[in-house]
Amino acid sequence: MKIASLTVFCVCFSFFCYSQESNSSVLKVNLSALTLGAYSLQYEKALGNRISFALGVAYRPVKIVPFAKTVESFVDAADKRIDYISLVNVKKSESTAGNFGLTPELRFYLGKNKSAPIGTYIAVFGRYNSYFGKAPVFVDMLYKETFARIELPVDTQVKTYSGGLMIGKQFRLGNRFTFDWFIIGGHYGRVTVHGESKQNLEGYDEQFIKDLKEKIIDTFKINEQYLSLEVDKQGVRLDNARNLSFFNLRGLGFNIGYRF
Template sequence: MKLHLTAFFLFSTTLLFAQRVTNEKEKYGDFNVIKINLSALTTGTYSFQYERALSNHTSLLLAAKFRPSAGLPFKSTIKSFLDTLSQGAGIDFVNNAKIGSYAITPEIRFYLGKGAMHGFYLAPFARYEGNKLNSWRYTLKTVNKTIVIDFTGKQNGIGAGLQIGAQYMLSNKISLDIWLVGPYLFADKIDANSITDLSDKTDQDLQDAKNDIEKYAKNYLPGHTVTANVTHTGATLNAKGTFYGARALGLAIGYRF
């Protein structure tokens, strides 16, 4: 008798879930969505996502983004802000830096609405990100001399956080994904170097440059341990630490299949 009741319960549960899946499929289509991040395009970044439903309220998503090496986006706005703070070194960085980047972000989404991949969601996520600094010109002007060092380098790190957003079906096939806010903690390592002829500079000049580079980096990299070294043949800059960031106000359009 117990065996019969157990079998009946399992059979009924299976039918109920199958009916929910059928209803969802009839209403919205299959449980796959491929998306392009429209907001990322404004910064010259190409970002794509693939999402697949696992159940009526859960899905897995994998996002990948890539930005070719280029100057910083919104350069004039950043320069105006730094100018109000009298941050000359920061303005120099904005003017000359060329940065390329990529990131891979897996996440699991828990939907609070009635259907898979529809309505508000909470999404724990992880992220691996790399940035390549192809050009950054550091300049130190003293009373008698000017020291110019051209850096190249890279930043790599991993992080984790929680994304809050909402996804809606605009039609049977087209979806709209809105990211409201996604705070995360990120741990990274930065390595930059330069091969520069500084043979005409004194040891004191090199020490002044080292101190100034470290001071500048610490101002813009809170929570990091920073070490610089400047010699007659070049310079290095290394930093390691953690910081808080956020994924926010994103907008992606998707095709469900």
């Protein structure tokens, strides 16, 4: 038992010394994320001359969506390509959003005379993201021959699970610092959607509830093959009716790292 314990200690001590001598670990902060009001850190550990493992953690507190006008233009353009819901009647400039994400990845470093974690690499990664916030929406309808605008502040949660590839390059900045450039990549996966607007509709009759549901489906062009909508006297709820897939790009990330 003592010999086994001593052996484990020697192996761990040797590994620790190797880490100290070779600066095989890097702790990085994503500068690009900071411009969006988010905080993103990544820890990378070299597992050999050509391979490393990295784990990224990202967090953005719930607040107004940054660059609202730009985001609104982007969403309006993307709206034409989404075939299961329309976001036209969402007040995008008043919407709030937060995010928590995890990105584990395995990196393969390329080129001659290069060793992890410095050089050009191809990353195989998985990604989990949870987006949460509030989206003010509205529908216009007739109620008892009177025009009414129904405001529905919707608490939203969107979760994505994906995997993909990315190419990047990490530069040495002196003995202790690095600059890691996420050049370009893509990932494909599935998404789950949940939206809920708690409302007290007890004062309205069943016909109004039915008309409101039909109006929401018509206004937001909800495809009920993909999304399930429920409207009752407690409010409105929207969930997946089936798995939804998505593709997204990953890149243009600029990270400053400290080697140790």
